[in-house]
Amino acid sequence: MTRPLLDVRHLRKVYDDHGRIVEAIGDLSFSCAAGELVAIVGPSGAGKTTLLKCVAGLLDPSAGEVALDDVRVDGPPPAMAVVFQEYGRSLFPWLTVHDNVALPLRQRKAARDHVRGRVNAALAEVGLADAAGAYPWQLSGGMQQRVAIARAIAYEPKLLLMDEPFAAVDAQTRADLEDLTRSLWRRHAVTLLFVTHDIDEAVYMAQRVLILSSSPTRVIENLAIDLPAERDQLATRSSPRFAELRARVYAQIQRARQPGAAGPGAGGPS
Amino acid sequence: MSRPAPRRASPASRAGLGALGLVGAAAVFELIPRIGLVSPRYLPPTTAMLAALGREATGAAFWRALLDTIHGWALGLAIAVALGLVLGVAIGSVRGLRVATASTIEFLRPIPSVALIPVAVLLYGAQLRSTLLLVVYASFWPILLQVIQGVGDVDPVARDTALAYRFTPWATIRYLVLPTALSYILTGLRLSAAVALILAITAELMIGTPGLGKEIGVAMASSAVPAMYALILAVGLIGVAVNVGFRALERRMLAWHTSVRLEAAR
Amino acid sequence: MTAVARRLVRVLALPAALFALWWIASAGSTSFYLPPLPRILAVFGPTWSARLTSDVLPSTARLLLGYAGAVVLGVGLGVPLGARPRLRAVVEPTLELVRAIPPPALVPVFMLLFGIGTPMKLLVIVSGAIWPVLLNTIDGVRAVDEVLADTCRCYGITGARRLRVLVLRGASPQIVTGMRQALSIAIILMVISEMFASSSGLGYAIVDFQRGFSIPEMWSGILLLGVLGFALSLVFRVFEARALGWYHGLRRTRRGDA
DSSP: OOOOSEEEEEEEEEEEETTEEEEEEEEEEEEEOTTOEEEEEOSTTSOHHHHHHHHHTSSOOSEEEEEETTEEOSSOOTTEEEEOSOHHHHSOTTSOHHHHHHHHHHTTTOOHHHHHHHHHHHHHHTTOGGGTTSOGGGSOHHHHHHHHHHHHHHTOOSEEEEESTTTTSOHHHHHHHHHHHHHHHHHHTOEEEEEOSOHHHHHHHOSEEEEEOSSSBOEEEEEEOOSOSSOOHHHHHTSHHHHHHHHHHHHHHHHHTSTTOOOOOOOSOO | OOOOOOOOOOHHHHHHHHHHHHHHHHHHHHHHHHTTSSOTTTSOOHHHHHHHHHHHHHSHHHHHHHHHHHHHHHHHHHHHHHHHHHHHHHHHHOHHHHHHHHHHHHHHTTSOGGGHHHHHHHHHOSSHHHHHHHHHHHHHHHHHHHHHHHHTTOOHHHHHHHHHTTOOHHHHIIIIIHHHHHHHHHHHHHHHHHHHHHHHHHHHHHHOOSSHHHHHHHHHHTTOHHHHHHHHHHHHHHHHHHHHHHHHHHHHHHHHHHHHHHHHHO | OOHHHHHHHHHHHHHHHHHHHHHHHHHTOOOSSSOOHHHHHHHHHHHHHHTIIIIIHHHHHHHHHHHHHHHHHHHHHHHHHHHOHHHHHHHHHHHHHHHHSOHHHHHHHHHHHHTTSHHHHHHHHHHHHHHHHHHHHHHHHHTOOHHHHHHHHHTTOOHHHHIIIIIIHHHHHHHHHHHHHHHHHHHHHHHHHHHSSOSSSHHHHHHHHHHTTOHHHHHHHHHHHHHHHHHHHHHHHHHHHHHTHHHHHHHHHHHHHO
């Protein structure tokens, strides 16, 4: 078995919310191999976003640790990019689309032509080659999220985290963005970990689905999605295997919503 | 380094830190004249200033001057607010008026109120009306602009909702226009109150109308330096009281009318 | 009538009407203190062209210098205060107290400590004009969007770069608001600092006219102040439109959605 790229060991996160102790994450362990596409689902309030922020290094865990490429995560690691749900707030409104995508690259002091080439390539991949000179607020929600994705892609991270990235767009746009994300994932061989509350989306997109319990959060099940690698919105979603997998995830989450339901803390690729 | 979850400092600890800051500032101003960085004749140490303030507070002249200042401030503010409300509502409600007056307001507003000082001196001399001229002119603009903005800022969705539910004109004003405009009006009131105080003191200082500003000028002319600083400090304290008072009023009134809106929604 | 012409008419209609009213109302005036407008305009040219280099230009130069100082200090102090809540808590009550002292009341203090030359005048301007800039900068820096800040952390944008790219640009709408308010205050304080013990400047000239009962000249000075204030505010609006073009566009789209 190859060394995992991302290793989360006994992660625990406790908040102090005005004197009330909130155990957002109880004891969470899982790992992702390089190049995998893993989805995380769970009931609302299951601390999914907290988990993602801990993995991203934006929050310090109360116990346990996160390791990226065998290096302990203490603050956002350089080989990682994040796509947030609130696309409107994650893009700089005073920069054009081009400058938004270029910003993280300019940090690395690469040559200007090199940066421009990478930016144009990324924008072309997400279908926004024409919008390079526009401002984010001139674009629709779906397009803004695509800019955020282009920015992450141009950065060429090893690990790409997405926090409910398509929750705030309409269903049609969501379907397009799901397919776009999958094709980008395959083309760039990046490890993709994304959080969603949409069960259908998780099963449609991922190779593995991690099902979380409600607070205190643990991994209830690590479900392998054995759908074909070529996925299609119509065909895949109407296949019987899709329905089975979806039903299983749904059932697990329903059980997880019962108080006191906590599955085994197991993780690891099956 | 990861940033830990931000913890809000408790109000008690913030007050403590603030008190520390005040004490620190007082200490600095105590030391500077004492170690001779600046001559104590020009900058008395904090203790001397506070002592002078104590002395002033025991004299009747101080309180008379204080009352004069407050009188000019309150009267001028009242006139300015009345004018501002009336004109503001009129201009703000009619789109045509708003557009027509915009350029005039833009032209008149930057004219500094101090330009009127010589005029006031000529017309009214060192009397209350001089103070009023300056105070009303200067504090009229903030409240006017806020009222115009407030009246015109009704949320279009809310307005459509009111239409759909066939609100009577009175209900529209009561549940729609007034709550929206209220927060603007209260902000305008606070801004105008602060400006009014500044202009009242300025008028008293520069023209000599009765009040604390005049006393500051007298202290300066007679080289009563600690007393001068003490009076300036007193003016500062009044200003803080005005600011804090109006901010509290704003909070109280907005909390009240939020509950009124909740009732209307039910 | 074209759209531009119509807009021009709308903008100039009321001021022109008021101006005409002033002209007519005062034309027959025999009051000593309120001379007819034509007379004021007649003395405007000769009075101020004679005093251009001795009074008008030095005053304007002091105004701009003091204003620039207030902006630099206000932003320079406002950024660290906005970014560090504990520092802000320490400094806040002291700032509230100092801020509440009307700048004209501080003129005697400054005269005592710094004499009556140009440094005193500059200090007076800064002491009043700094507050809107400082307070608005603090507010703007505090309100930096959390998601944007997280984005910067993810992509390793820190330190001076973060200050430039995120904090200052994010706070710029607020800072510019403060700068606009500071401009009016700076003009007022420039005049006040010269109305006191001074021997040159616009404010001094106006007071001098008033003392010497040269009333039309005094009014022409007041008119000049108004023109100066208006001209500066126009220049500022041009600056604001260029610097905050993105912000106006953003608000327009947001308001369209609402």
